[in-house]
Amino acid sequence: MRSDWSMSIRRACAVTRFDPTTYRYRCRRPHCPAVVCKQIMRGGQAALEQRIKEICQTRVRFGYRRVHVLLRREGWMINQKKTRRIYNELGLQLRNKHPKRRVKAKLCEDRQEAVGPNDVWAMRCPAGECLHSLRGDFVHDQLATGRKIRVLTVIDTYSRYLPALDPRFSYRGEDVVRTLETVCTWIGYPKTIRVDQGSEFISRDLDLWAYRRGVTLDFSRPGKPTDNAFIEAFNGRFRAECLNAHWFLSLADAAEKLEDWRKDYNEHRPHGAIGNKVPMDLIKSEHAASPCS
Structure with missing residues (x-):
């Protein structure tokens, strides 16, 4: 609109009823999720999908939660919901066989839980x-x-x-x-x-x-x-x-x-x-x- 009609920012915001402070807002955090998401949308989406595929090919029994942990270790600044969405879109969901019997046995009452390594x-x-x-x-x-x-x-x-x-x-x-x-x-x-x-x-x-x-x-x-x-x-x-x-x-x-x-x-x-x-x-x-x- 500004380039076509040679309008100022204030005039364009007034016509469209858009708050000028929202237009001028810039995130000051270096790892802001909004900035990272924009970077992913510009070219990192395909790389992210490829990396998720590679992890699932080498670790075939990993669900999206463990895949997300490995991605965060590698520096991917994404939340778990995005990992789950891409994981499902790629058809990588696991199918677990549920046991026929689900009987919870009572443990020994005097059994102590471990409180340290080699316990x-x-x-x-x-x-x-x-x-x-x-x-x-x-x-x-x-x-x-x-x-x-x-x-x-x-x-x-x-x-x-x-x-x-x-x-x-x-x-x-x-x-x-x-x-x-x-x-x-x-x-x-x-x-x-x-x-x-x-x-x-x-x-x-x-x-x-x-x-x-x-x-x-x-x-x-x-x-x-x-x-x-x-x-x-x-x-x-x-x-x-x-x-x-x-x-x-x-x-x-x-x-x-x-x-x-x-x-x-x-x-x-x-x-x-x-x-x-x-x-x-x-x-x-x-x-x-x-x-x-």
């Missing part, structure tokens, strides 16, 4: 069967040759740190002891380890090891998997994000891929239960705040 660990040794078939509450896996393997999973319930992912063809009590001793020599011994009633965990070898190291074995009640809910929830993520995404050619190949995924889980993957931090950062902050450090 309470959760552990399980799931049976190994076909990689692409899911039965019950177990993590199923096999090599490309068809030979079944078993993976011992151990997690710190406070920091969500994953000390060990140890695949073997078979597991006995002495194998569990050997794996735990290897892990504890460089990260320390936990106060309590929550385990189920599996034959590997009720063996004399593990009982003797726990007695000598001052570790308490907290057994879950038969038929009550929610007594060890942390490891049950982790095994579901482990199955979806790792086992279903890889094909193992040999036991050594499985150990290598599981170790790479374990490092990514501990050092890069955001965890909603600990404020979208990574377990390593939480452990470092706890050690820094400790009076003994």
Whole structure:
């Protein structure tokens, strides 16, 4: 209007009934969302969509919330609603299989929650069967040759740190002891380890090891998997994000891929239960705040 009719700003605002202060307003904040959104609209929208696609291609089980956390780490100044809108427009929504039974079991009344790293660990040794078939509450896996393997999973319930992912063809009590001793020599011994009633965990070898190291074995009640809910929830993520995404050619190949995924889980993957931090950062902050450090 100003260029066509040679009007002043005041005259143009009066004709259109537009407030001159609104016309002259400029955001003074360097990271103002309005300024950033304009920059995205000018050419960054395609780049943002491409980056979201790249993240979802490498992390196929990540929803829009974790994708948004990774984008903010990289410096994208967008809100979660925009990430969700683009995520849905690209058709990247996940379809979760809801369990048929939803029974909440009562936990032990005298059970104490973890208050620091290495306070309470959760552990399980799931049976190994076909990689692409899911039965019950177990993590199923096999090599490309068809030979079944078993993976011992151990997690710190406070920091969500994953000390060990140890695949073997078979597991006995002495194998569990050997794996735990290897892990504890460089990260320390936990106060309590929550385990189920599996034959590997009720063996004399593990009982003797726990007695000598001052570790308490907290057994879950038969038929009550929610007594060890942390490891049950982790095994579901482990199955979806790792086992279903890889094909193992040999036991050594499985150990290598599981170790790479374990490092990514501990050092890069955001965890909603600990404020979208990574377990390593939480452990470092706890050690820094400790009076003994």
